[in-house]
Amino acid sequence: MRFLETFNPELVVASPGRINLIGEHTDYNMGYVLPTAIERKIVFKFQKNASDRECNIYSTGFKTGFKLNLDRISKSETEWENYILGVLHEILKRTDKLQGFDCTIQSNLPSGSGLSSSAALECGLAFGLNELFHLGLTKRDIVQLSQIAERTYVGTECGIMDQFASVMSEAGHVILLDCRSLEHRMIPIQLHPYKMVLLNTKVSHNLASSEYNVRKHECEQGVAVIQNYFPEVRSLRDVSKNMLDECSDKLSHTVLKRCSFIIAENERVLQTAKALENHGLGLVGQLLYEAHEGISTLYEVSCSESDFLVEFAKTNPAVLGARQTGGGFGGCTLNIVHQEAVSDFVKEASLRYLEKFDIELEAFEVYPSKGTTSFFSK
Numbered sequence: 614m615r616f617l618e619t620f621n622p623e624l625v626v627a628s629p630g631r632i633n634l635i636g637e638h639t640d641y642n643m644g645y646v647l648p649t650a651i652e653r654k655i656v657f658k659f660q661k662n663a664s665d666r667e668c669n670i671y672s673t674g675f676k677t678g679f680k681l682n683l684d685r686i687s688k689s690e691t692e693w694e695n696y697i698l699g700v701l702h703e704i705l706k707r708t709d710k711l712q713g714f715d716c717t718i719q720s721n722l723p724s725g726s727g728l729s730s731s732a733a734l735e736c737g738l739a740f741g742l743n744e745l746f747h748l749g750l751t752k753r754d755i756v757q758l759s760q761i762a763e764r765t766y767v768g769t770e771c772g773i774m775d776q777f778a779s780v781m782s783e784a785g786h787v788i789l790l791d792c793r794s795l796e797h798r799m800i801p802i803q804l805h806p807y808k809m810v811l812l813n814t815k816v817s818h819n820l821a822s823s824e825y826n827v828r829k830h831e832c833e834q835g836v837a838v839i840q841n842y843f844p845e846v847r848s849l850r851d852v853s854k855n856m857l858d859e860c861s862d863k864l865s866h867t868v869l870k871r872c873s874f875i876i877a878e879n880e881r882v883l884q885t886a887k888a889l890e891n892h893g894l895g896l897v898g899q900l901l902y903e904a905h906e907g908i909s910t911l912y913e914v915s916c917s918e919s920d921f922l923v924e925f926a927k928t929n930p931a932v933l934g935a936r937q938t939g940g941g942f943g944g945c946t947l948n949i950v951h952q953e954a955v956s957d958f959v960k961e962a963s964l965r966y967l968e969k970f971d972i973e974l975e976a977f978e979v980y981p982s983k984g985t986t987s988f989f990s991k
């Protein structure tokens with residue numbers, strides 16, 4: 614693209630991916646989650662350009678880019694462009710201060726791996742434009758408009774967790790987030806002598822986005838039935854196990870499984886937060902295994918590759934717990950592994966995984982990291 618010849622960026626933004634320690638699919642059920650940003654990120658570089666409305670976006674990884682006009686924003690046929698276009702659409706609804714800009718994007722965050730490269734892309738763009746043009750958006754605005762962008766332009770009816778974690782996280786902490794009120798508490802996470810290790814299955818089954826929305830609708834179907842008995846219920850977050858038991862024969866087998874998972878998972882988030890505060894890492898590990906069991910058998914958003922890695926982790930006494938993290942159908946498993954055993958664990962897992970699926974496993978340690986950061990380079 615032409616602008617690259619003279620590109621002289623004035624603002625740099627680092628927009629991180631996230632892991633979720635526990636609390637999967639609870640966000641759109643208005644429950645609790647326990648995520649944190651990681652140090653893998655998307656880096657944006659921005660400059661204002663001379664035009665009023667023309668913008669250029671270039672991805673150095675994909676080696677491709679596109680031009681757009683702020684007066685003619687509409688959905689694209691190219692999926693990744695829709696994350697950008699959706700955010701611009703939402704910003705333009707809120708302010709008329711946006712003007713022409715050029716931007717490059719570079720990532721070391723594997724996409725489609727359950728680490729939320731989507732939210733990093735949306736929030737990093739919104740964060741950068743907010744600084745570049747003094748739009749006056751709060752961090753919470755950035756989180757919320759990014760979520761809406763993903764829903765309307767990409768079509769995933771996502772919850773708020775990923776955007777919130779990418780923007781708001783603090784180093785050394787996980788966020789206990791109430792996805793209904795957005796009240797949150799930073800919980801210090803002391804893992805020593807354990808490490809968090811991600812094993813990337815390198816599969817992202819294309820069921821992921823279609824089945825995601827199906828799960829959300831199944832939960833809503835459950836709520837609609839439960840409300841006949843408990844009218845005060847607004848979402849699965851308000852339903853206890855006893856309440857569900859009372860309505861169980863009115864729910865289809867599938868919807869009952871989905872609801873059971875969400876209710877138990879929500880409880881597991883609160884138990885995990887408590888265990889972290891009491892340095893009960895052993896219990897955290899056990900809850901991770903329980904969560905994966907539910908993800909696989911009740912919510913049915915796992916896959917044979919993730920299940921294999923979690924089962925493998927269970928055979929190693931140096932692993933406290935493991936589960937698939939993120940939306941599902943592949944991506945990464947999160948493992949809590951004793952620091953002295955990490956290298957053998959990764960070696961053995963890689964060998965077994967290669968033998969079984971003929972795929973080279975990717976493994977890396979992650980640390981709870983700070984949310985979006987930026988600096989002006991001029």
Ligand code: GAF
Pocket residue numbers: 633636637638639640641729771772773774775939940941
């Ligand atoms: C995806 C979504 F974007 C999140 O909102 C969340 O629902 C997650 O899947 C599952 O916990 O990452």
